[in-house]
Amino acid sequence: MKFITLGPAGSNHEFVTLRYLDFHGLLDRATVTLAADFAQCADAVLNGSADFLIQCAVHPACTATMGRFFEGLFAIDTFISPSQDLAILQRNDAVQPRSLAVMRPTLDYIDARQWERIKLVGTVAEVTSGLLAGKYAAGLGYAAAAQSHPDILHVTQFIGTVDDAWIVYGRARVSGGKLLAWRDSPAGRLYGRAA
CATH class of the missing domain: 3.40.190.10 (Periplasmic binding protein-like II)
Known part of the structure; x- marks a missing residue:
């Protein structure tokens, strides 16, 4: 497959x-x-x-x-x-970055008003690799990158997933044109307890 x-x-x-x-x-x-x-x-x-x-x-x-x-x-x-845990990451060599690189769907995870400029990037992976390469000073990327590269990045705000x-x-x-749902799903069990 x-x-x-x-x-x-x-x-x-x-x-x-x-x-x-x-x-x-x-x-x-x-x-x-x-x-x-x-x-x-x-x-x-x-x-x-x-x-x-x-x-x-x-x-x-x-x-x-x-x-x-x-x-x-x-x-x-x-x-x-x-998904993978997210965080606002900052390069160790950056002093008070004013812009943040972020993938649009993750922008709602943070208060963007703290940044003067938001740079929209296609994927979280691109934000993370851009931070490592020095393309961005700060960005919303994979938290694990700061653990893997503590010499380059640190977490300024842990977000999670x-x-x-x-x-x-x-x-x-x-579907055969019909509703497909799992009656004994976790949600189905919640509905059963609420009845």
């Missing part, structure tokens, strides 16, 4: 895709390809060079990806998973 998701290597999409494959016992039977954007991912599934696509439901490209169902790309599964909804796409429509 061939899965595709958003890169670059080390991205939250790769991290969660590998968790999903591990959950299903597919790590040794599946490959994961990383793409530059979700249009490329969708095209790969539609042309058969990939079988499945995994996308975070809050990614800005999600509505465009979901719209591809007219071409034969269907949501076949959903799940909830935390949220439990995001994720969508798996494939070429076969599995």
Whole structure:
């Protein structure tokens, strides 16, 4: 089986895709390809060079990806998973940075008013690699980067992670036009206790 998701290597999409494959016992039977954007991912599934696509439901490209169902790309599964811990990271050689590099969907995790300028970047992985390379003085990136590179970065604000909804796409429509839900899901059990 061939899965595709958003890169670059080390991205939250790769991290969660590998968790999903591990959950299903597919790590040794599946490959994961990383793409530059979700249009490329969708095209790969539609042309058969990939079988499945995994996308975070809050990614800005999600509505465009979901719209591809007219071409034969269907949501076949959903799940909830935390991603990698996030933090506002600062380069050790930066003194009072005034701008913050951030991926748009993560901007709501912080109070952006403390920054004079916000630099929107395509992915959290790009923010993190840009910090390490000296492209940015401060950014909302992967907290683990400060642990891996304490000589370059430090955490100024730990944010953590949220439990995001994720969508798996494939070429076969599995819903049959009906609602697909798991009655004995954790939410279903909560509903049962509330009744």
